[in-house]
Amino acid sequence: MRLVLPLDLPDKAKALALVKALTGKVGFFKVGLELFVSEGPSILSEIKELDPEAGLFLDLKLHDIPATVGRAMEAVKSFSPDLITVHTQGGLEMMKEAVAKAEGLVVLGVTVLTSLEPSSLDELNEEYRKPGLYAARLAQRALIAGCGGLVCSSLETLDLRNRFGQAPLLVTPGIRPDWSLVAGDDQKRIGTVSSALSGGSDLLVIGRPIREAPDPVEACDRLLAEISSTLRELKNNSQVQD
Ligand code: C5P
Numbered sequence: 030m031r032l033v034l035p036l037d038l039p040d041k042a043k044a045l046a047l048v049k050a051l052t053g054k055v056g057f058f059k060v061g062l063e064l065f066v067s068e069g070p071s072i073l074s075e076i077k078e079l080d081p082e083a084g085l086f087l088d089l090k091l092h093d094i095p096a097t098v099g100r101a102m103e104a105v106k107s108f109s110p111d112l113i114t115v116h117t118q119g120g121l122e123m124m125k126e127a128v129a130k131a132e133g134l135v136v137l138g139v140t141v142l143t144s145l146e147p148s149s150l151d152e153l154n155e156e157y158r159k160p161g162l163y164a165a166r167l168a169q170r171a172l173i174a175g176c177g178g179l180v181c182s183s184l185e186t187l188d189l190r191n192r193f194g195q196a197p198l199l200v201t202p203g204i205r206p207d208w209s210l211v212a213g214d215d216q217k218r219i220g221t222v223s224s225a226l227s228g229g230s231d232l233l234v235i236g237r238p239i240r241e242a243p244d245p246v247e248a249c250d251r252l253l254a255e256i257s258s259t260l261r262e263l264k265n266n267s268q269v270q271d
Contacts, residue, residue: 030056031226031256032249033086033200035236036076037061041068045075050246051239052080054253057112059086059234070108084111090139092116095126102130112200114139114180117167124174135198138171139180140164140189143203146217160218161185165192172197178231183220186228201225202234206252209238222255227263 034055036044044064058076065072065087073085087110091098098115105113115127117138128136141164164185169192171179178198181189186199203219205211214237225233235252242248 030083031231031233031260032253033057033059033232033234034239034249035059035061035088035202035234036064037236037240038064039067040064041072041075044068044072045079047240047245048076048079051249053082054249055080055083056232057084057086059088060110061088062090065089073108073110086110086112088114090114090116091127092119093123095120095123098123099126099130102127102134102136106130106132106134111135112137112178112198115176117171117176117179121170121174124171124176128175135177136175137178137180137198137200138168138174138176140167140171140185141182141218143182143218144215149217161188165189168193168197180234182218183225183228183230184218186220186225186230188228190229195229198232199228199230200232200234201228201230202236204233204235204238206238206255208251209242211237211241222252223259226256226259 032055034051036058038044048058060072091101112135114137115124117140124138141160147158147160164181165188168179168189172193178200179189180200182203183201186201203216204222204225205219206221239245239248
């Protein structure tokens with residue numbers, strides 16, 4: 030189950046309706062800032078009740094001083110998510126503290142956001158003109174800190190897989206299938222199901238192409254079929270293992 034469905038929705042009613050519609054199809058439901066802030070932690074158990082098989086991905090992208098992130102991580106543990114994110118730009122000490130306090134929970138390090146492109150990064154620092162290189166540097170620090178995985182664009186997946194091997198869980202947002210009606214939004218460094226999986230991605234975060242489709246269930250099924258056929262193709266070419 031490679032599909033991660035972000036529940037980027039304003040309230041519980043809308044989020045739970047989508048969970049009901051897609052129960053059994055999705056590997057992880059992702060709760061991000063919008064839903065978590067508006068509904069609080071109880072939303073996690075409500076999702077779990079509706080689809081006990083799906084994993085819970087709490088995407089708070091923590092980024093603060095090590096002590097604050099560590100304490101937040103201690104609080105987060107009681108919600109029992111399967112995956113939680115921190116920003117790699119928070120630094121090595123912050124990530125180490127997060128991993129230590131997470132005690133076994135899989136911490137993912139967010140590298141360069143897929144919404145950033147070279148020109149936006151360039152405003153910050155000339156070195157950032159090469160997001161791929163920057164992502165690799167951030168990823169290395171995340172792994173030294175003990176993160177179990179990385180969030181990265183499909184443009185960087187293959188490079189990160191080659192550099193860091195099979196162990197880290199690679200999670201890829203910014204997926205835009207050719208048939209998606211979503212275009213020209215905030216996501217800039219985008220890719221397809223095929224480009225992400227062939228680069229070695231483990232989980233694909235796909236939100237608006239599903240949620241904003243005329244029929245979200247049909248869009249989800251179409252993506253699941255694309256994921257399966259791509260994995261079959263890659264397996265036949267011996268590029269991925271189950
Ligand atoms: O497919 P769509 O663009 O709607 O997915 C958006 C989701 O991906 C949001 O929940 C956002 O937080 C997440 N995201 C991420 N890492 C990035 C970019 C987006 O987790 N680098």
